[in-house]
Amino acid sequence: MTSIEVRNAYVDFPIFDAKSRSLKKKVLGKVGGRIGTESKVPVIEALHDITLSVRSGDRVGLVGHNGAGKSTLLRLLSGIYEPTRGTALIDGRVAPVFDLGVGMDQEISGYENIMVRGLYLGMTRKQMEKRVDDIAEFTELGDYLSMPLRTYSTGMRVRLALGVVTSIDPEILLLDEGIGAVDARFLNKARDRLVDLVKRSGLLVFASHQDDLLLELCTSAVWMDEGRMKMHGSLREVLKAYKGKDPYENISPQTAARLGVEKPVSASKGGE
Amino acid sequence: MHATSTVPAAGESVAAEKPVPDRRSWNRAFADIRDGVTQRELWSHLGWQDIKQRYRRSVLGPLWITMSMGVTALGLGLLYSQLFGAPIGTFLPYITTGFIVWQFILGNLTEGTDTFIRNEGLIKHLPAPLSVYVLRTLWRQSIMFAHNMIIYVIVLAVFWGSLTKSGYVLTDNGVPQPGLGWSALLAIPGFLLLAVNAGWVILLFGIVSTRFRDIPQVITSLINLMFFMTPIVWTTDILQNRFGESAGWRDLVVELNPLYHLLQLVRAPLIGNEQSWHHWVISAGIALVGWILALVVMRNYRSRVSYWV
Ligand SMILES: Nc1ncnc2c1ncn2[C@@H]1O[C@H](COP(=O)(O)OP(=O)(O)O)[C@@H](O)[C@H]1O
Ligand SMILES: [Mg+2]
Numbered sequence: 146m147t148s149i150e151v152r153n154a155y156v157d158f159p160i161f162d163a164k165s166r167s168l169k170k171k172v173l174g175k176v177g178g179r180i181g182t183e184s185k186v187p188v189i190e191a192l193h194d195i196t197l198s199v200r201s202g203d204r205v206g207l208v209g210h211n212g213a214g215k216s217t218l219l220r221l222l223s224g225i226y227e228p229t230r231g232t233a234l235i236d237g238r239v240a241p242v243f244d245l246g247v248g249m250d251q252e253i254s255g256y257e258n259i260m261v262r263g264l265y266l267g268m269t270r271k272q273m274e275k276r277v278d279d280i281a282e283f284t285e286l287g288d289y290l291s292m293p294l295r296t297y298s299t300g301m302r303v304r305l306a307l308g309v310v311t312s313i314d315p316e317i318l319l320l321d322e323g324i325g326a327v328d329a330r331f332l333n334k335a336r337d338r339l340v341d342l343v344k345r346s347g348l349l350v351f352a353s354h355q356d357d358l359l360l361e362l363c364t365s366a367v368w369m370d371e372g373r374m375k376m377h378g379s380l381r382e383v384l385k386a387y388k389g390k391d392p393y394e395n396i397s398p399q400t401a402a403r404l405g406v407e408k409p410v411s412a413s414k415g416g417e
Numbered sequence: 418m419h420a421t422s423t424v425p426a427a428g429e430s431v432a433a434e435k436p437v438p439d440r441r442s443w444n445r446a447f448a449d450i451r452d453g454v455t456q457r458e459l460w461s462h463l464g465w466q467d468i469k470q471r472y473r474r475s476v477l478g479p480l481w482i483t484m485s486m487g488v489t490a491l492g493l494g495l496l497y498s499q500l501f502g503a504p505i506g507t508f509l510p511y512i513t514t515g516f517i518v519w520q521f522i523l524g525n526l527t528e529g530t531d532t533f534i535r536n537e538g539l540i541k542h543l544p545a546p547l548s549v550y551v552l553r554t555l556w557r558q559s560i561m562f563a564h565n566m567i568i569y570v571i572v573l574a575v576f577w578g579s580l581t582k583s584g585y586v587l588t589d590n591g592v593p594q595p596g597l598g599w600s601a602l603l604a605i606p607g608f609l610l611l612a613v614n615a616g617w618v619i620l621l622f623g624i625v626s627t628r629f630r631d632i633p634q635v636i637t638s639l640i641n642l643m644f645f646m647t648p649i650v651w652t653t654d655i656l657q658n659r660f661g662e663s664a665g666w667r668d669l670v671v672e673l674n675p676l677y678h679l680l681q682l683v684r685a686p687l688i689g690n691e692q693s694w695h696h697w698v699i700s701a702g703i704a705l706v707g708w709i710l711a712l713v714v715m716r717n718y719r720s721r722v723s724y725w726v
Contacts, residue, residue, distance in 0.1 A: 158724060161725075166628075166629065166631070167630065168629035168631055168632060168635075194432055220541070224544045225477045225540070227440045227723075228440070240543070243541075248469070249538060249542070250538070252470055257466065260462065261463070261466070264456075264458055264459040265539075265543040400723045
């Protein structure tokens with residue numbers, strides 16, 4: 146069964162400098178008797194005592210200020226960072242879309258990137274070859290797909306990554322806020338595929354600052370603050386506490402209409 | 418995971434609730450390697466991509482590898498056969514083959530230290546077993562080796578006569594060599610054993626180098642020394658001739674050099690030199706010790722690599 150089980154997890158980043166990076170300095174430093182000045186490597190505690198259980202069907206939004214630990218938490222949930230203390234058990238095929246400015250080889254083409262991403266997500270070459278036209282069409286990148294990745298804007302990279310994850314059936318979908326970098330029209334299109342995908346796939350964790358996207362894709366939410374889970378509850382409650390106002394107050398009528406269930410909610414809002 | 422619950426100390430049942438940290442476990446180290454190997458399509462694709470990428474802007478493409486090896490082999494072969502007064506028909510193939518195998522060893526050592534550092538972006542963006550990157554490097558090096566073997570085939574064709582002659586010598590008064598025959602096929606298992614050794618070297622040095630960034634520099638500066646210490650452009654015959662039967666410690670310079678044994682695994686069969694079982698035994702021993710070391714490091718530091726890169 147698809148699930149993620151995190152218990153009392155901490156993530157501490159060691160902050161190395163030129164000295165602590167060097168084996169020579171480490172060895173000589175000890176021999177030289179300067180043990181007193183030989184300090185421990187400083188750490189940044191990016192996640193503090195996280196206990197979180199996400200099961201199949203859950204759609205969790207992540208909110209919090211910059212540097213709160215959202216991206217780090219997503220990487221913990223993907224298995225990229227294993228907790229320095231505590232445990233994280235991940236059961237299922239993970240498909241992450243993280244911040245896309247860096248990461249891939251900048252020289253490979255868009256087509257190559259689609260293939261590599263697909264292979265990482267557990268697809269075979271054959272399966273990807275079948276999908277590549279479909280993905281190319283979805284991204285609307287046209288001739289750019291033959292150009293090296295370094296010529297892409299962030300939004301274009303997001304299109305690629307979204308195209309790949311939405312063309313397969315991942316069990317665990319992890320999206321970082323970077324996906325907000327695409328333009329409104331494309332986001333509309335992608336959202337439909339994402340909603341569809343979320344219905345099929347096991348679980349979703351999505352970090353975002355965009356209320357409407359969160360409302361559409363998530364049901365519950367976690368509020369991260371300085372590496373801690375400040376609040377975990379239904380999406381509406383968490384957004385209310387985080388933003389200090391009801392999230393449904395200022396969504397556009399179209400969004401409200403699309404979300405469907407919102408009619409009674411917006412009505413009650415008027416009464417407050 | 419549940420191993421601790423089988424021995425619950427009477428008063429400590431509450432404390433026993435604490436999850437067992439399992440990031441340092443043999444299971445996960447082995448699982449990493451197993452999963453990595455099964456993702457063959459991924460690492461072979463990445464390995465090929467490296468080759469295509471590197472030579473994308475050159476007209477020759479990957480054949481550039483072959484070309485530069487050809488020029489080097491020709492230059493070294495001509496020069497050193499003159500210097501040592503050796504018959505070019507056997508000495509040039511000797512140097513060429515030795516240099517091709519050396520390139521493989523060198524590539525794995527130097528690019529091995531770089532394996533995880535170079536893949537930082539991917540490691541932080543897409544979850545995958547670490548061994549995928551080890552195999553990517555090893556595969557890339559194997560592809561380059563295959564390209565270089567074209568030169569071997571050419572040299573073989575040109576000097577077929579001298580190499581197949583039983584009792585040929587590499588340098589004057591050298592040990593008579595059996596000459597090329599079917600035993601050349603032993604180069605295949607020889608290469609496999611060499612690659613098994615390359616595997617632990619990449620894994621071990623790769624992990625350690627992500628933590629201590631001066632290790633690649635140390636390796637790079639030692640590797641030049643190793644090139645000249647290993648019989649590649651010279652032969653053990655020369656050592657024997659120079660110092661007689663009792664070369665003594667001078668013999669040890671060769672015999673204690675692990676790279677010599679690994680080199681001989683592949684070179685000796687390819688050019689019809691006398692093969693010795695002791696190279697196999699020593700190389701297998703190095704593989705065993707090396708893999709144990711690499712697995713211990715893998716068990717303890719596998720989960721730290723994504724923090725260190
Ligand atoms: N690789 C890293 N090395 C050191 N510190 C890091 C690293 N990644 C994140 N951090 C730190 O961890 C904290 C949380 O960062 P992040 O998860 O990126 O926040 P968010 O995504 O919520 O903006 C920040 O203080 C950041 O500086
Ligand atoms: Mg972030």
